[in-house]
Structure formats: structure tokens, C-alpha cells
Amino acid sequence: MKIEQIYTGCLAQGAYYITSAGEAAIIDPLRETQPYLDRLEKDEVELKFIFETHFHADFVSGHIDLSRKTNAPIVYGPTANPEFEAVIAEDSQIFEIGDIKIKVIHTPGHTLESSCYLLIDEQGIEKALFSGDTLFLGDVGRPDLAQKAADMTQEELAGLLYDSLYTKILPLHDDITVYPAHGAGSACGKNMQKETIDTLGNQKKINYALNQNGKADFINAVTEGLLPPPAYFGMNVMMNKKGYHSFDEVLSKGMQAFTPHQFEKIAETSGALMLDVRNNSEFAKGFIPQSVNIGLEGDFAPWVGALIADVNQSILLITKPGDEEEAVTRLSRVGFDHVLGFLKGSFESWKSMGKETDAVNRISAEEFEKEIAGNVVKIIDVRKENEYEAEHVNEAYSKPLAYINEWINKIHPKEHFYLHCAGGYRSMIAASILQARGYRNFTEIEEGFKAIASTGIPKSDFVCQTKVLK
Incomplete structure (x- = not known):
């Protein structure tokens, strides 16, 4: 046995x-x-x-x-x-x-x-x-x-x-x-x-x-x-109970490679979500406007399910070359069977064609420390509540990524804020969603609280008051 x-x-x-x-x-x-x-x-x-x-x-x-x-x-x-x-x-x-x-x-x-x-x-x-x-x-x-x-x-x-x-x-x-x-x-x-x-x-x-x-x-x-x-x-319960498309069919469809011109045209006409699954560091330096970053190397599938929610949403993938099959497979595990294909040559092929690109304003924890010294600033912490309660930057707002659709509209688009998570994975997801919805006046912190913890930025291990976004 x-x-x-x-x-x-x-x-x-x-x-x-x-x-x-x-x-x-x-x-x-x-x-x-x-x-x-x-x-x-x-x-x-x-x-x-x-x-x-x-x-x-x-x-x-x-x-x-x-x-x-x-x-x-x-x-x-x-x-x-x-x-x-x-x-x-x-x-x-x-x-x-x-x-x-x-x-x-x-x-x-x-x-x-x-x-x-x-x-x-x-x-x-x-x-x-x-x-x-x-x-x-x-x-x-x-x-x-x-x-x-x-x-x-x-x-x-x-x-x-x-x-x-x-x-x-x-x-x-x-x-x-x-x-x-x-x-x-x-x-x-x-x-x-x-x-x-x-x-x-x-x-x-x-x-x-x-x-x-x-x-x-x-x-x-x-x-x-x-x-x-x-x-x-x-x-997912309904798919498990009623049945679903064969995984072989889902994979075959999702493995279609599109040139930058084809990719752009499909994105404009299909209503598909452009999902960039590259590392958050790569994404921060350059990405296709309106694309959302959920890195393949983290808790990819659960975050896709939590934030995209509708398994019937059609998806176009931007991956690191060679990661296409892994991305389609992991999406299918949580019921996202409507991957239309991926960008051939990844983001570099898009960039080399001279097409429009975007980037996230990302700084190090050391730069963050210098910028906020002696200033009144707004800081948004997208970690889970228990992570925030264990230790957080003084006066930071606790706004977990899982609830971004609830708190995003409470942000004033003209008021600058700083954004961080534990290590950069979740804050880059949040940053990509914010920019896709027109919010640009923010700065994301590279390596998140992991890096912030080693600075002299004042921190607290208790919640002294309920902070409400205005």
C-alpha cells in the first residue's frame, strides 16, 4: 500500500x-x-x-x-x-x-x-x-x-x-x-x-x-x-456539480499566441481583461495600460478568484516567455476557463513595436522614510487586518486588498498617498487596479513592510483609533 x-x-x-x-x-x-x-x-x-x-x-x-x-x-x-x-x-x-x-x-x-x-x-x-x-x-x-x-x-x-x-x-x-x-x-x-x-x-x-x-x-x-x-x-461549486469544459480544450484555446497588433485589437473589441502575471518588479517598470498585475509566483489563483470574481470573464495573458501554460492551468483550477490567448514575445514585443506603455511610481523604503519625515502624509496598508494589528506604520490606514472594490471609491483622486503590503506582491496588484481605474497620484513602496520594518519610520503594534478614508 x-x-x-x-x-x-x-x-x-x-x-x-x-x-x-x-x-x-x-x-x-x-x-x-x-x-x-x-x-x-x-x-x-x-x-x-x-x-x-x-x-x-x-x-x-x-x-x-x-x-x-x-x-x-x-x-x-x-x-x-x-x-x-x-x-x-x-x-x-x-x-x-x-x-x-x-x-x-x-x-x-x-x-x-x-x-x-x-x-x-x-x-x-x-x-x-x-x-x-x-x-x-x-x-x-x-x-x-x-x-x-x-x-x-x-x-x-x-x-x-x-x-x-x-x-x-x-x-x-x-x-x-x-x-x-x-x-x-x-x-x-x-x-x-x-x-x-x-x-x-x-x-x-x-x-x-x-x-x-x-x-x-x-x-x-x-x-x-x-x-x-x-x-x-x-x-466553482456549480462547475463541480454540473460539469465543465475539458481541461484539454481550455488549455488548447488559452495557448493561442497573438502578435502585439492582434492582441491590441482583441483587447479593444472583446471586453477581455488584460492580466499580466509577471513578477511585480518587472510590472512596475513597464506594462500595457489598463492591464492588471497578479503575479504567477504568489497566491495567484486565489487572488484571481477573489478580485476578478466572475469565472466567465474573458482574459488575455501577458506572461514571462514560457509561463503561458502554467498561467492557463492555474486559472482553470479556479474555474477561469475563458483565456483567449497570450501576447507573443511578452511585454518586450509590445514595447519594441512602439506601443503605449505605463509604469508604477515605486520607491524604496529608504526613500519613503526620507519623503515622509516631518510631513503629514496618507499611507494605505493593504495587508490583512491581523498583519496590520501585529505591527504597522503609525497613522496608516488598514485597507485590505481583498476589499479594494469597497474602499477604492473613498480615495480622493487628487490627494497623494503611499501604498504598501508585506513584500510588494499585493500592493502591486492594488496599484495596477488603481491605475486601471484612473487613480495615479500615489507612490508604491518596494518590498513593503518587510523593508519598512528595518527603517526608523515610527511603527505601532496596536490600533489606537478607527481610521476612515475620506
């Missing part, structure tokens, strides 16, 4: 590949199927089942394409109602893969169909729990995503989650290994650990949600402090 966790850091997502005696199972696969097909061929095993823990909200699973290519059935837990052929398992149903067994444990709460899969090894020992979004390391699945579909409140769903965890999961042996669907950085929970594997016994000790004094306390604990889910979540 072999268990392999296939962890994708930019999505904080874990898929699982299990083999035994010539047969295999895959749990919660990513959109692109070729890596799984290559593993199956290399190991000379037959894919027997594709297990889905629930209808995912934060990414589009590869279950449908993988089933088409291997003829392996897709398995969901009880109450699931996908609009394609699938096996809807019963609670406690057993599936055999080679010499091992997978037991379905229906654990509603995160969603109504949410299920965990308990692996029983060749000796009949309960060995591993693939817990999906029911149980994370340090947290549990948020109970607010399925409210509309379930016609229930988040408190009612949290109550179901309590019953699932406390009556079905906590009684399991302490030495069982827990393999969750997500880790730190995922928006599917609020308190996840950076580790991706742990024992159930340790989680019983340290997971706050598993140490509550009754259902009422549990409901309060897991619903407190939940931020609104990203707008694209609902659309």
Missing part, C-alpha cells in the same frame, strides 16, 4: 493518490489530469475509484475529466446530487482497492454531502482519515458556504458539523493519520496549521473546535470571525 499526498501550495490544497495490489484510488484531484495518468502508468496500476469529499468551492476538481479518461467511477457521499454519472455512497459503505478498504463516513456540516474516507489497511487496521473540509489541522470546515443550497443558517450547519465530528470522528483511534483537503492559506477555514499531515490524537488535543464544552460553544467558536467567502466560490 502507498499513500501519496499531492499538495498544491498556491491553492493550499491536498489531493491523494493511493495504491494497493495493482489498483488505485484518487481523492479530490486537481483540474489537470495528466500528472495522475502518468503516475498510474508508471506504477502500472488501474484507477478503480475517484473519491470526492464534497462539491468544492475554492477549486474545480479534475474528477470528470479523470473519469472520462480512465472509466473509473466518481464516488460522493450520501445526499450528493451531481448532474453527471456518479456513485452516491451510503454511510459506512465499503469500497475495496486492491488489499485495502475505504469506508465512507458521512459528515455533513461544511456541506450536506461532505464525507470523510477512512482507510483500512491489509491487516484490517484503521490507518488514515481523508477528512476533506470536515476536519482541518487546527480547524474545521466553515459552515457558512452551503447555507443557500441547504436552506439552513450557518448556525444550523455548524450544529450538524458538531454532530459529525463529535459522534463519528472523535471516537476513532488516536493514531489514525489525518489527511485534510486544505492547509494554511485556504479560505475554507480560519485557523489552519501550516502542517499538512497529523495524527487524530494530536488534533484532539490542540484543535480548538474539538475541545468545546458542548454544541452551543462549538457553534459560537466556529462561526465567530468568519470573513465573507470569495465571490467565485459559488461558481
Whole structure:
């Protein structure tokens, strides 16, 4: 028997590949199927089942394409109602893969169909729990995503989650290994650990949600402090439930190369978003006017989903040469299937044709320190609230990037301000959006608070007052 966790850091997502005696199972696969097909061929095993823990909200699973290519059935837990052929398992149903067994444990709460899969090894020992979004390391699945579909409140769903965890999961042996669907950085929970594997016994000790004094306390604990889910979540759920275009078709279309003239014409006539996925340092020096920068090297897909939101938005890509396929692939993982193509030769080809370019006014932290010394200035910090609360520049406004569409209109276009994040990734996203919408009277700080921290600029580790943009 072999268990392999296939962890994708930019999505904080874990898929699982299990083999035994010539047969295999895959749990919660990513959109692109070729890596799984290559593993199956290399190991000379037959894919027997594709297990889905629930209808995912934060990414589009590869279950449908993988089933088409291997003829392996897709398995969901009880109450699931996908609009394609699938096996809807019963609670406690057993599936055999080679010499091992997978037991379905229906654990509603995160969603109504949410299920965990308990692996029983060749000796009949309960060995591993693939817990999906029911149980994370340090947290549990948020109970607010399925409210509309379930016609229930988040408190009612949290109550179901309590019953699932406390009556079905906590009684399991302490030495069982827990393999969750997500880790730190995922928006599917609020308190996840950076580790991706742990024992159930340790989680019983340290997971706050598993140490509550009754259902009422549990409901309060897991619903407190939940931020609104990203707008694209609902659309991803529908794609996972209803079906989607083949990834091969999406990739083929997205890999069309356009000359600068073709690119410009399509941009002007199609309503497509020009998405520049180059490094923020490269983007700052020069870019196509009206393009938005979300760097491929950071948390690319989640930020695309959070800020663009509509998965049906058509997209034109500007990438570093050689990054085109990676960009299309990572966009498809969160349901953005309408990439029209990319700029051949990247930004340099556009520039060499003498076409209009733009740039961001970026300065170093040292220059920032000199400019603000003794002056009254406006500073906008686009990091998360908890980062700001830990330490921030005195008098800076906390305006997280995730809420830019809410605060951008409160900025006076003629009043200069400084803009920073933790390291330059998020502030450049904000800068590109600001300039695309006509805001130009600002200065962005290179390397963000990481560089600011080493200067003598006054900083604070508490919020002394609520600052409101005027």
C-alpha cells in the first residue's frame, strides 16, 4: 500500500493518490489530469475509484475529466446530487482497492454531502482519515458556504458539523493519520496549521473546535470571525456539480499566441481583461495600460478568484516567455476557463513595436522614510487586518486588498498617498487596479513592510483609533 499526498501550495490544497495490489484510488484531484495518468502508468496500476469529499468551492476538481479518461467511477457521499454519472455512497459503505478498504463516513456540516474516507489497511487496521473540509489541522470546515443550497443558517450547519465530528470522528483511534483537503492559506477555514499531515490524537488535543464544552460553544467558536467567502466560490461549486469544459480544450484555446497588433485589437473589441502575471518588479517598470498585475509566483489563483470574481470573464495573458501554460492551468483550477490567448514575445514585443506603455511610481523604503519625515502624509496598508494589528506604520490606514472594490471609491483622486503590503506582491496588484481605474497620484513602496520594518519610520503594534478614508 502507498499513500501519496499531492499538495498544491498556491491553492493550499491536498489531493491523494493511493495504491494497493495493482489498483488505485484518487481523492479530490486537481483540474489537470495528466500528472495522475502518468503516475498510474508508471506504477502500472488501474484507477478503480475517484473519491470526492464534497462539491468544492475554492477549486474545480479534475474528477470528470479523470473519469472520462480512465472509466473509473466518481464516488460522493450520501445526499450528493451531481448532474453527471456518479456513485452516491451510503454511510459506512465499503469500497475495496486492491488489499485495502475505504469506508465512507458521512459528515455533513461544511456541506450536506461532505464525507470523510477512512482507510483500512491489509491487516484490517484503521490507518488514515481523508477528512476533506470536515476536519482541518487546527480547524474545521466553515459552515457558512452551503447555507443557500441547504436552506439552513450557518448556525444550523455548524450544529450538524458538531454532530459529525463529535459522534463519528472523535471516537476513532488516536493514531489514525489525518489527511485534510486544505492547509494554511485556504479560505475554507480560519485557523489552519501550516502542517499538512497529523495524527487524530494530536488534533484532539490542540484543535480548538474539538475541545468545546458542548454544541452551543462549538457553534459560537466556529462561526465567530468568519470573513465573507470569495465571490467565485459559488461558481466553482456549480462547475463541480454540473460539469465543465475539458481541461484539454481550455488549455488548447488559452495557448493561442497573438502578435502585439492582434492582441491590441482583441483587447479593444472583446471586453477581455488584460492580466499580466509577471513578477511585480518587472510590472512596475513597464506594462500595457489598463492591464492588471497578479503575479504567477504568489497566491495567484486565489487572488484571481477573489478580485476578478466572475469565472466567465474573458482574459488575455501577458506572461514571462514560457509561463503561458502554467498561467492557463492555474486559472482553470479556479474555474477561469475563458483565456483567449497570450501576447507573443511578452511585454518586450509590445514595447519594441512602439506601443503605449505605463509604469508604477515605486520607491524604496529608504526613500519613503526620507519623503515622509516631518510631513503629514496618507499611507494605505493593504495587508490583512491581523498583519496590520501585529505591527504597522503609525497613522496608516488598514485597507485590505481583498476589499479594494469597497474602499477604492473613498480615495480622493487628487490627494497623494503611499501604498504598501508585506513584500510588494499585493500592493502591486492594488496599484495596477488603481491605475486601471484612473487613480495615479500615489507612490508604491518596494518590498513593503518587510523593508519598512528595518527603517526608523515610527511603527505601532496596536490600533489606537478607527481610521476612515475620506
